[in-house]
Amino acid sequence: EGFLHRWSSARLMGRRSPSQRKRDDCESSGEDFDEDDEDDTENEPDTRKRKGGARRPGGGRRCPCGPTGCQRLVNETGFRLPANPERRLAWLQCWYPPDSVPEKYLEKKQFRVHECHFPADAIELKEFKKSGQVVRSVKKDRLPDVPFAQIRPAATDQPRPARGERQTREAADATRSELDRIREWVQHGVETEDLPQGSMEVLTAALAQGQQERDKHLRTKERLERTEKRLSQILSERDERERALRAEVRAPQAGVRGMNALSYARFCTDRWLKKSMSQWLFFDAVEQLNAYALLLDGYYPLADITFVPRQRAKKTVPPADGERAEMRRARVNYPQNRKPALALTPRDALVFWLFVTRSGMTLSRAGALFHISRGTAASCYVTMTEYQLQILRREFPRLSAQQIRDAIPDRFRKFAKQQGVKSDIGHILDGFEKQFECPRDDEVRAACWSSYKHLYTVKFLLGMLSSGAHYFTSRGNPGSVTDPDQVETSGFLDLLDEGIDTMVDKGFLVQESIQKRGCICWMPPKMRQNQKEATAEEADDTASIARIRIFVEHAVLRIKEWGWFSSRQSLSIQQADLHSDVVFIIAMLSNWRAPLIA
Structure with a gap:
């Protein structure tokens, strides 16, 4: 899809082939287009300038050192042409005659010179005091005075060998034929000292090349041996760790290992x-x-x-009374009546x-x-x-309505008095969800997907008394269950007594269900449709409710800080029947900590 988009954009922007451009020019001028010239136009170089200057594929631009220079690709590590026109012209005249300096190098500043044109003493380091950044720059009185001949031999009329190829095929054939001639001379008794000078140079180069290949082979062999040795060492260490871990897991009694067991x-x-x-x-x-x-x-x-479940006793014939007495005297344990330790x-x-x-x-x-x-x-x-x-x-049994009223703190009574309503806020409702392993069944997977977390989760509903104590926890629900449905099915509404009000968050749209029980549902005001910001009165109500409802967030944190729920790993599907019970136990154990509301 992206390729088609770029291709269609190129067609719309007028990126045509040379033959197509020539055909269009002929049609616009009224001339006849020669079909025989189409092949020639296809081979013409594309003279269109690339955007941003002489940029080449592979990153960077060519060094502006001329056709006889290094012609290397220069990235941001090169030295930018000076901004001063006189100094820039002095740099460019090191490679170009004064009258033939390209205008693009005089107009644009983004061209960089490769560092091979400057000696080490011409480069200095500058540090910016404010930022502390250290950059390299060329001294003002220096020019690119490193001759190109010191870096690479000058270009000749000989064809340039392919990149990465040591020598051409013709040179290799000539060397091979010369070595065959030398071999024939040596077989006929010619001494090495009597060989011609050119043949001696070929022989010396061949011997040096053979020695290099031999050394390279030996280095490769040593490297492979070191790699094999290291690999065998890694495998042996892994086997030792696995054996140690297996022995550690299977140790049935304390004292088997050097470290004492936890107890x-x-x-x-x-x-x-x-x-x-x-x-x-x-x-x-x-x-x-x-x-x-x-x-x-x-x-x-x-x-x-x-x-530990008891092991099944083996079916054996019970011994006679005399044999049982002999076994007792011999201190032999009979497996039928023995309990496992x-x-x-x-x-x-x-x-x-x-x-x-x-x-x-x-x-x-x-x-x-x-x-x-x-x-x-x-x-x-x-x-x-x-x-x-x-x-x-x-x-922690269910409390009566009078016991809940006696435990309501003064700050909740002051809040109801400020609102001008006679209310006994006894419950605060909230919940949390934890990532769950991805189920295999499609229906279960769809039910556990949470559109809020964008994960497979399980939800838990928590009910806290206004005094700060945990009072209710629900069973785990799939992540797709909404908060109102979770409240309806959890059994929390059965714990409500008439006159004992509840405070919830904005997502719990259960006002009608709670009001049917004869209770008031305190919830921060929600934004209406197409409403961009809350009014001043709504903002005050939200802040006043949040100030006394914040304690339920601390209560939820006391549960989530346990490693069973705070670890990065997801809740296991194999232990799905345990998670709800663990939440209830943790919540009740948290009641023995310091009270959240003084």
């Missing part, structure tokens, strides 16, 4: 881990971690949780869950640090997620 006891005793506990486990001190463990244990004993203690499993969720590390890498397999890590994470979910739902 609850190590976080309580290691000085560095205790100092950075909030970074890895959310809790700031060991006492808070112990208090949370005791809270969970009070609802349901941690010791009764099975983190747990890979983690209950508190180690709790620390593992907090570590993975807080750091955002994958289960495989975290399992390697805790010396457990990936399957054990996944089973432990799923079990602890369900365990904490059930307990935290009991710990």
Whole structure:
């Protein structure tokens, strides 16, 4: 499409071939066009000037040193012709007679001279004081005095060899025939010293060339050997890293490697881990971690949780009583009634869950640090997620309308008084979305596409009390679901009590649904169609609502700063059933931090 556009533009702009131009000129002047001259006109050079001067394909312009000069392409590293007309004429007279200097070099300033025409002592460095830029320039009293013969031999009538070719085919044939003649002379007993001078020069050049080819072959061989050696070293290092990583992931017990495994006891005793506990486990001190463990244990004993599924016992014939006694005396374990040993203690499993969720590390890498397999890590994470979910739902039950009114801060009451409305703002609604892995199914992929983020995302709805505490989290919804639909299907409207108002953002168009519950929906005013800017009253209302609604953004940030959602990697499809539960657990754990609203 671009080529056709350029081609049609060229046709419209009158870029015609020489034969077409000649045909048009003949038609305009009334002369007859000779068809025999068409082939000659096709071979005529295009005399049209290129835009911007003597620019050539490949970048840069030719050096203005004349046809017998270097004729090199000069880019911005060359030296521009002087702006002073007298000095510029002095430069150009180094290559052209005074009466034959091309006018284009005298009129335009964009031509540059190649640095090969100036010796090293004619170039100086200048530094600008304001910008600190250092540039190269030619001294004012110097001219391009480096003869071209020092750079390249003068042009002769001999045809110029092809670029990159060492010698022409005729010269190679002549050299080959001369070497054959020398070989015949040596076979007939002629000494090397008796050879003619021209034959001796050919022989010396051939020997030198052969030595150069031999040296080049040896260098290439050495380079290939070094490359093969380096490649084998890289492959061996990669194999060692893979073996080390495989051994690290498959290590089933602590103490197998030199480094001790991460555990609850190590976080309580290691000085560095205790100092950075909030970074890895959310809790700031060991006492808070112990208090949370005791809270969970009070609802349901941690010791009764099975983190690893029991293995199926082999079907064997049970031994007789006498044989069982002999096996007991011999301390032989009978596999039928033996329970598999747990890979983690209950508190180690709790620390593992907090570590993975807080750091955002994958289960495989975290399992390697805790010396457990990936399957054990996944089973432990799923079990602890369900365990904490059930307990935290009991710990944070639904509040009554009077309890919500008692927790409303004074700044919300002042806001309602300023608006002239008797209102108890108890809920603030907001949400966030996180990038999701691209699904394989076409319908699911279309449902997860977010037109706002231009990514495959999953959305979560968050409800916060006006006191700053997390109160409600929804299940994950596909990225294409709108905010009003998300509110309707999430179950948030069932938590509303009559007289307890809600504050939302501009995108949540749920005023009618909330008003049906007997509540007021506080939302910043929206711009009407074809309205370019808000009025002064609308701007004041937006600012007043935003000043007290900003706390919900901080509440959302407390969830998004966890590594499970803040890492660059997308949320996994295989763990889709866990993301909503993890959001609820993180939100409830954030309630034990310092309050957002004093």
